[in-house]
Amino acid sequence: MSTMSRRCIPYTPNRRPLAETTIALVTTAGVHARSQPAFNPEGEKEFRIIPGDVPTTELMISHPYYDHADADRDINCVFPVDRLRELAAEGLIGGVNDFHIGFMGTSPRLREVYEETAPAIADRVERSKTDAVVLTAG
Amino acid sequence: MRGLPTVLITVSPEASAQMGPPRAIYPIGFQIGHVLGGPGQVALQRQVLRDALERLVTPGEPGTIEERSYPQYVPPAGPS
Numbered sequence: 001m002s003t004m005s006r007r008c009i010p011y012t013p014n015r016r017p018l019a020e021t022t023i024a025l026v027t028t029a030g031v032h033a034r035s036q037p038a039f040n041p042e043g044e045k046e047f048r049i050i051p052g053d054v055p056t057t058e059l060m061i062s063h064p065y066y067d068h069a070d071a072d073r074d075i076n077c078v079f080p081v082d083r084l085r086e087l088a089a090e091g092l093i094g095g096v097n098d099f100h101i102g103f104m105g106t107s108p109r110l111r112e113v114y115e116e117t118a119p120a121i122a123d124r125v126e127r128s129k130t131d132a133v134v135l136t137a138g
Numbered sequence: 139m140r141g142l143p144t145v146l147i148t149v150s151p152e153a154s155a156q157m158g159p160p161r162a163i164y165p166i167g168f169q170i171g172h173v174l175g176g177p178g179q180v181a182l183q184r185q186v187l188r189d190a191l192e193r194l195v196t197p198g199e200p201g202t203i204e205e206r207s208y209p210q211y212v213p214p215a216g217p218s
Contacts, residue, residue, distance in 0.1 A: 011160040011200035012141035018195055026144075029173070066170045070214070074177035083174070083187045093191065126142055132194050134187070135146040135159070136173045 016131055023088075024097035024130035025050075026121060028105025029071070029078040029138040030063025038062035039104035045117050049124070052098040056082055065106040066138040078136055097130040105137055145193045147173050147186060151203045161193045162203040169213050182210055 030039055032048040039048075041064045050059070059075045061068045071077040081100065087093045101121050107113050125133060146162040148154040149170055154162060165186055168175070175182035189206050198204070 009158045009160050009201040010141065012143045014143035014194050016195075018191055021191075021194070023191070068171050070177045071171055076174060076180075076183050077171060077177055078173045080174050080183055080187045083180070083184045086184065087187070087191075092188070122142075126140065130142065133142055133144040134190055135144055137146075137148060137150065137154075138170055138173070 014132065018093050019091060020094045021131045022095040022097055022129055023084055023093055024125055024128060024133050025079060025081060025084065025100040025136065026103075026125065026133050027079050027101070027136045028103050029066075029136055030061045030068070030104040031059055031075065031079045031102040032062065034058050034060050043107035043109050044104045045107070045109065045112050047117060047121050047124075048102040050100040050102050052096055052100065063104050063106070063138060068138065071138075078138060080134070080136070084134075094131070095129075097125075097128055099128065101125060143194050145190045146203075147190050148203065149173055151205075155203055158201050159203065160200050161198065163190050163193060164203050164205050165211065166205050166207050167213065168208075168211060172211075172213070175208070175211055176214070179211070182208060 036048045039062045056075050076082050084096050088096045146159040149168045151164040174186045
């Protein structure tokens with residue numbers, strides 16, 4: 001498959017006001033629902049689809065390569081889903097997507113992540129109702 | 139048209155820059171694991187998120203990582 005040059009910046013223009021914009025989160029911080037399998041510490045190519053209405057108490061982090069003790073106490077340190085819901089409730093953004101994406105960013109198989117996982121995430125998110133994406137890493 | 143606008147919040151701007159994110163902010167001095175601030179820092183987390191979202195609707199040079207300063211952020215004490 002073809003991939004973009006790393007020097008190419010894939011900029012998508014945006015003319016939609018925030019109050020009409022539905023947002024999804026995509027994170028490489030190792031966030032997933034407790035009911036979902038932990039990420040493989042040896043390297044991971046699969047991502048987790050996190051239900052949009054999941055209570056934050058049902059979220060956890062499996063990522064052995066950064067200190068997430070504080071984010072374990074408050075997932076919003078790396079995955080601001082509560083803050084996003086608050087902004088939506090206040091009408092500052094149009095809404096929150098019905099799912100988010102969790103991934104563990106550290107992998108010895110970077111080519112696989114770049115050529116397979118990342119395009120698969122982009123494709124999945126693009127087929128959702130979201131209008132824009134906030135990306136976070138650990 | 140394919141493509142969705144994205145904005146990255148990064149605490150590793152040098153590493154992120156290698157991938158050329160179209161829109162990004164760097165909260166200056168935030169540590170790994172504290173992308174939006176520390177635990178329970180609700181107002182700070184909210185401000186960082188709002189600043190990131192603002193990048194979606196503000197014209198800017200694609201590929202630039204804009205620095206943001208948040209004096210209210212208190213990094214955890216390091217080893218003494």
